[in-house]
Amino acid sequence: MTAHVPQVVFITGASGGFGAAIAYRFAALGCRLVLAGRRAERLQALAAGLPPVPTHAVVFDIRDPAAVTRAFESLPADFAGVEVLVNNAGLALGNGPAQQAALADWDQMIDTNIRGLVTATRLALPAMIARGRGHIINIGSTAGNYPYPGGHVYCASKAFVKQFSLALRADLLGTPIRVTNIEPGLVGGTGFSAVRFKGDQDRAAQVYAGTTPLLPEDVAESVVWCATLPLRVNINRIELMPVSQASGPLAVHRAVQ
Helix, strand or coil: CCCCCCCEEEECCCCCHHHHHHHHHHHHCCCEEEEEECCHHHHHHHHHHCCCCCEEEEECCCCCHHHHHHHHHCCCHHHCCCCEEEECCCCCCCCCCHHHCCHHHHHHHHHHHHHHHHHHHHHHHHHHHHHCCCEEEEECCHHHCCCCCCCHHHHHHHHHHHHHHHHHHHHCECECCEEEEEEECCECCCCHHHHHCCCCHHHHHHCCCCCCCECHHHHHHHHHHHHCCCCCCCCCEEEECCCCCCCCCCCCCCCCC
16 A cells, blocks of 8 residues: 655666656556656656656756756756656666776766766755655666676666665754665566667567567566655665576686686
């Protein structure tokens, strides 16, 4: 049973994948939504397809701190009381060895997965504390727990998100502000792998071949469950994987004798 329904939910990276699924679930509860993303037309299409709730679209690149600041500072009165911030915007680029990676890809992952997330969090927190209610929900990854070859900066960025979430909750002790890190494993039904492989659809499809991955709706369910628990309850972390995935043994390289 839903114990608490937040009034205003701000979702970054809302135009597809996890973000759109999360928006649908909160809209079904009647929440007012701030939908943030880089492409206005996709945000408009999302808003048009949601259950009928008030929505406000903000178009910006999460990597641009000034643009993120303007978005928060210009929220209309009906949307200014952000109760839940879902830091969903993020991406992976490439999965070759670190010594062959493009520095531009590393910069983009750091600016999106780390800089954008902390900027939005810092902008949302003071008003949450002043109102005495708020919840920061970060979308991390099992990659932040179990690094893998070719993950380098992506894994490191998601490890940052996990530690930032835990440290943030420690700083907020004594306030009613909640902080949660959602850590999905293999998830299909998004453009994540297509982005990672620069539009190579065949290579992206191989990631999911022969598996039954999680779906964006599964991640959205976890987010909404955490946000609608009684306000006395803080879920620190949720790690979820499909049953076709598990953590494995450490790799050992053996020289040919």
